[in-house]
Amino acid sequence: MNAMSIRVLPVGTALPGPPVATATLARHLGLAAEPARRLGDTLGIRSRHLCRDLDGGPPHATLADLATTAAGQAMAEAGVTCGEIGGVVMSTATPDSLMPATVNLVADRLGIDHVPSYQIQAGATGALQAIGVAAQMVSTGRRHTVLVLAGDVSTKQLEIPAASGAASERSALDAASFGDAAAAVVVTTLDRPGAYLLQRLVMRRGTAGLPPGYTADWHGVAERGSPGPVVAYDRDIIAEAVPKLAGDLLGDLLDGVGWRCADLARLLPPQLPGGLAGITARHLAVAADRCDSVVEEIGHAANSLPLFQLAHAYRRSGPGDPVAGVAVDPSDWSAAGVALQRI
Secondary structure (H helix, E strand, O other): OOOOOEEEEOOEEEOOOOOOHHHHHHHHEEEOHOOOOOOHHHOOOOEEEOOOOOOOOOOOOOOOHHHHHHHHHHHHHOOOOHHHHOOEEEEEEEOOHHHOOOHHHHHOOOOOOOOOOOEOOOOOOHHHHHHHHHHHHHHHHOOOOOEEEEEOOHHHHHOOOOOOOOHHHHHHHHHHEEOOOEEEEEEEEEOOOOEEEEEEEEEOOOOOOOOOOEOOOOOHHHHOOOOOOOEEEEHHHHHHHHHHHHHHHHHHHHHHHHHOOOHHHEEEEEOOOOOOOHHHHHOOOOOOOHHHHHHHHHEEEHHHHHHHHHHHHHHHHHOEEEEEEEEEEEOOOOEEEEEEOOO
């Protein structure tokens, strides 16, 4: 693959409804002042956007809704029509249904037809995996432009307790960690202004012997009929493992393009709750003002996070600027990194 010929065009993003502040969510869950303060301190998340209202009722948006909005925005920004799209790749951990695949629901709504489509089941590294698949597709020369989608609607999996004053700190922590979001980019070999040149993409699978730092059941509590948390974090393992994994991968990524950390105009660090983005950035010895972190504003929106970071970095970079991003998925310890340069 000739990475120098592949361009990643500006990002489209979609968030459902207004932001829900952590303090608002804590009050809804009936937490007292001290547990509410601990919740904010532990998470390091100020707000998130949700596809459900806190007071109940059906979801007001699906993953397909969000992804369609993000895709339309990305295609408009790129100046690309549906007829120019030669393939669609989507990454998500929370598809709207097992069948049909959410990627095909989105393609149908957009009017994209008679092209290959792929849906990747992944977590935090999924967006970079999807860009990798799209880059391989356009590098063959058989198609020049591929639409990449990434997103999650985690609130359909989590039960947000009613405002009854009975929520435990643990259930509140789980409910408050996540946010719903989707994002999209166009990957192309066409010469388009305002793009990033894809310099290198690195993906690694797993760390032998290390137990998962994060697990999620397919069904929520109400559907699976068994006790225990739907999602579970081992924050100690995550805090210990993520900075080292990210540091090792970033070193490999930059060595491959002849860059140093000091050369980076922007760094997209791994996005996990609990202030780990800042911890990892310090471990990587990159100044905070050169890091693009969004988990504090939109919660753990999983697959879409690297693309939201890229949108953030785009507004803060200029022609010639080198940008690198690293993602680590604590469910299987996969890691991915991308090196880009603004045209």
